[in-house]
Amino acid sequence: MNLSHLAIFYAVACEGGFTKGARRLRLSQPAVSKEIQALENRIGVALIDRSNRHFRLTSAGELLSSYARRIFALEEEAEHALAEMQGLRRGRLAIGASTTIGNYLLPRLLGIYRGLYPHIELNLEIANTSLVQQRLFEHALQIGLVEGLASNTELQATQFARDELVVIAAPDHPLLDEHVVMAEELCKYPMVLREEGSGTRVLIDRALAAKNMVLKPVMTLGNSEAIKQAVAAGIGLGIVSDLTVSVEVNCGRVAILPIADLTIERPLHLLHTPDRNREPTVAAFLKLLKEHFGRRPKKTGRCVQNKL
Amino acid sequence: MNLSHLAIFYAVACEGGFTKGARRLRLSQPAVSKEIQALENRIGVALIDRSNRHFRLTSAGELLSSYARRIFALEEEAEHALAEMQGLRRGRLAIGASTTIGNYLLPRLLGIYRGLYPHIELNLEIANTSLVQQRLFEHALQIGLVEGLASNTELQATQFARDELVVIAAPDHPLLDEHVVMAEELCKYPMVLREEGSGTRVLIDRALAAKNMVLKPVMTLGNSEAIKQAVAAGIGLGIVSDLTVSVEVNCGRVAILPIADLTIERPLHLLHTPDRNREPTVAAFLKLLKEHFGRRPKKTGRCVQNKL
DNA sequence: TACTATTACGAGAGCCGTAAGAATA
DNA sequence: TATTCTTACGGCTCTCGTAATAGTA
Numbered sequence: 049m050n051l052s053h054l055a056i057f058y059a060v061a062c063e064g065g066f067t068k069g070a071r072r073l074r075l076s077q078p079a080v081s082k083e084i085q086a087l088e089n090r091i092g093v094a095l096i097d098r099s100n101r102h103f104r105l106t107s108a109g110e111l112l113s114s115y116a117r118r119i120f121a122l123e124e125e126a127e128h129a130l131a132e133m134q135g136l137r138r139g140r141l142a143i144g145a146s147t148t149i150g151n152y153l154l155p156r157l158l159g160i161y162r163g164l165y166p167h168i169e170l171n172l173e174i175a176n177t178s179l180v181q182q183r184l185f186e187h188a189l190q191i192g193l194v195e196g197l198a199s200n201t202e203l204q205a206t207q208f209a210r211d212e213l214v215v216i217a218a219p220d221h222p223l224l225d226e227h228v229v230m231a232e233e234l235c236k237y238p239m240v241l242r243e244e245g246s247g248t249r250v251l252i253d254r255a256l257a258a259k260n261m262v263l264k265p266v267m268t269l270g271n272s273e274a275i276k277q278a279v280a281a282g283i284g285l286g287i288v289s290d291l292t293v294s295v296e297v298n299c300g301r302v303a304i305l306p307i308a309d310l311t312i313e314r315p316l317h318l319l320h321t322p323d324r325n326r327e328p329t330v331a332a333f334l335k336l337l338k339e340h341f342g343r344r345p346k347k348t349g350r351c352v353q354n355k356l
Numbered sequence: 357m358n359l360s361h362l363a364i365f366y367a368v369a370c371e372g373g374f375t376k377g378a379r380r381l382r383l384s385q386p387a388v389s390k391e392i393q394a395l396e397n398r399i400g401v402a403l404i405d406r407s408n409r410h411f412r413l414t415s416a417g418e419l420l421s422s423y424a425r426r427i428f429a430l431e432e433e434a435e436h437a438l439a440e441m442q443g444l445r446r447g448r449l450a451i452g453a454s455t456t457i458g459n460y461l462l463p464r465l466l467g468i469y470r471g472l473y474p475h476i477e478l479n480l481e482i483a484n485t486s487l488v489q490q491r492l493f494e495h496a497l498q499i500g501l502v503e504g505l506a507s508n509t510e511l512q513a514t515q516f517a518r519d520e521l522v523v524i525a526a527p528d529h530p531l532l533d534e535h536v537v538m539a540e541e542l543c544k545y546p547m548v549l550r551e552e553g554s555g556t557r558v559l560i561d562r563a564l565a566a567k568n569m570v571l572k573p574v575m576t577l578g579n580s581e582a583i584k585q586a587v588a589a590g591i592g593l594g595i596v597s598d599l600t601v602s603v604e605v606n607c608g609r610v611a612i613l614p615i616a617d618l619t620i621e622r623p624l625h626l627l628h629t630p631d632r633n634r635e636p637t638v639a640a641f642l643k644l645l646k647e648h649f650g651r652r653p654k655k656t657g658r659c660v661q662n663k664l
Numbered sequence: 665t666a667c668t669a670t671t672a673c674g675a676g677a678g679c680c681g682t683a684a685g686a687a688t689a
Numbered sequence: 690t691a692t693t694c695t696t697a698c699g700g701c702t703c704t705c706g707t708a709a710t711a712g713t714a
Binding site: 360383384386387390391394408409 | 704706707708712713714
Binding site for chain 2: 049050051052054055091092093097099100104106107108111112115116118119122123125126127129130133134139140187202321322323327329
């Protein structure tokens with residue numbers, strides 16, 4: 049069967065006549081007549097009762113018409129769904145992110161995204177970099193936002209922002225009263241750090257090693273939240289990503305302690321498969337990301353609040 | 357959207373590649389490539405991710421593919437349904453019949469029909485001739501089988517059999533012992549007849565009036581069953597259609613009394629709309645009808661059993 | 665090199681329109 | 690006569706195939 053023939057038959061069946069069907073399809077009436085004959089010949093059954101003037105479908109015609117109605121309703125629904133997808137009123141955005149980005153940076157960004165495109169299904173997977181890469185590779189995720197960057201994959205990576213590690217202290221810490229604090233002073237105070245081997249700790253140790261310095265942690269903890277708690281409790285100074293402390297800084301539980309001769313930064317990377325034609329949902333997210341990180345947010349003063 | 361384009365896209369999506377899709381459709385690969393581009397241009401979205409060697413649908417492609425699967429499944433189902441209809445494994449036969457035909461003639465015929473075509477839905481409406489004609493006219497019935505025949509309709513009518521009215525008597529009735537019984541003898545015995553004005557009674561009265569005779573009913577009853585009961589009870593002779601008495605004759609409750617000089621017959625008519633192309637279910641029924649009534653069943657002897 | 669997709673171009677089938685014919689109310 | 694469907698025929702679009710090109714493992 050030929051579905052374009054079926055479309056002609058269906059128009060005729062709906063309108064109740066060859067002439068009316070032809071008008072609806074903007075075809076000439078003989079063309080319609082001929083195409084319906086072709087359809088009838090192809091399937092070998094009369095569809096329209098031509099015995100008298102009153103237009104009437106045969107039972108085969110009724111049967112086929114009911115199928116045609118469903119088929120063309122589906123076609124229309126498909127077109128509608130595609131239009132919705134293009135208008136970002138339908139679709140899915142699947143992002144993978146590292147813990148820090150996923151917990152502190154993305155929630156607000158995804159909130160804005162959801163405000164703009166409320167019908168898009170959002171999926172956020174928080175996992176380590178290699179797992180995010182794997183999930184991207186198998187197309188379970190569309191983009192990844194991570195700090196680290198493993199090599200030898202087919203993924204495209206671009207840096208979209210920088211993450212700064214900052215020293216935090218309890219609000220009553222004596223160093224906060226100093227006008228200028230140098231890195232070497234940190235070594236005199238107890239520190240609360242991530243465990244050795246973690247990406248953050250490696251970065252910190254490497255930055256201080258460049259100055260021939262070694263920090264002495266009084267405590268190591270597995271995540272930034274625990275470090276913030278320990279610092280607030282006065283156990284020592286901590287070093288965490290500035291993304292993670294805006295709330296605690298704003299409410300005065302901890303304070304950022306600028307170090308005059310020390311900046312520890314790491315790039316934040318955007319990962320994606322090298323698709324030339326990106327999904328509309330992804331393109332919209334990347335646009336949003338660019339708007340927020342086109343210029344790096346400035347850090348001014350000790351109590352700067354991150355833009356996000 | 358063009359559904360023939362969609363078919364090409366769907367084959368490619370199913371097979372996972374332009375080349376494989378082309379093989380399945382028995383088309384050249386460039387043709388497939390071009391048609392898919394045409395489809396993408398028409399709907400304005402990329403459907404297939406061409407960024408690397410691994411064939412993959414975009415999310416729009418996935419969406420459209422799922423609709424295509426449903427659309428073409430429906431198309432296949434429609435073709436299957438039509439084939440079933442042609443093979444008389446699906447369909448409907450709606451017959452209207454008068455009481456006598458519907459109750460005594462059709463059950464066996466429809467039993468045979470059902471044995472041949474067990475999946476055809478059978479509808480039998482028992483009603484008077486004018487109602488049957490009306491229902492035929494509005495296409496609620498496909499054929500009608502009636503005794504009478506009202507005029508001025510657009511229905512085609514053909515006689516398919518004759519119905520003989522026979523005199524019945526209780527098995528111990530004295531006339532049954534006579535070798536030859538003439539019509540005038542009937543007038544000497546009490547008769548149980550249908551009420552005046554009924555089609556059957558009109559026929560009887562007319563036949564006897566032609567011989568200048570008038571029957572004297574001792575009782576009039578509204579239907580043949582009641583007449584048979586009255587006759588069996590010895591109230592008198594009855595005149596009923598031979599279609600209605602085969603059971604009672606066979607089991608000896610009543611006997612047929614042949615009248616040498618009297619034959620009361622009426623034609624049985626087949627009514628249908630003047631469709632040139634008849635439904636397969638109807639054609640099959642008409643064939644069956646012709647096989648059984650091609651020659652009128654002979655009546656031999658007094659206890660003849662009707663062929664049906 | 666082998667495989668896959670795209671581009672280019674020509675041939676042919678099939679679709680559609682105009683005009684005329686047939687049937688019916 | 691007016692309306693509706695069918696038949697006849699010619700043009701044109703669209704689809705398909707062959708051949709050549711490009712990109713990738």
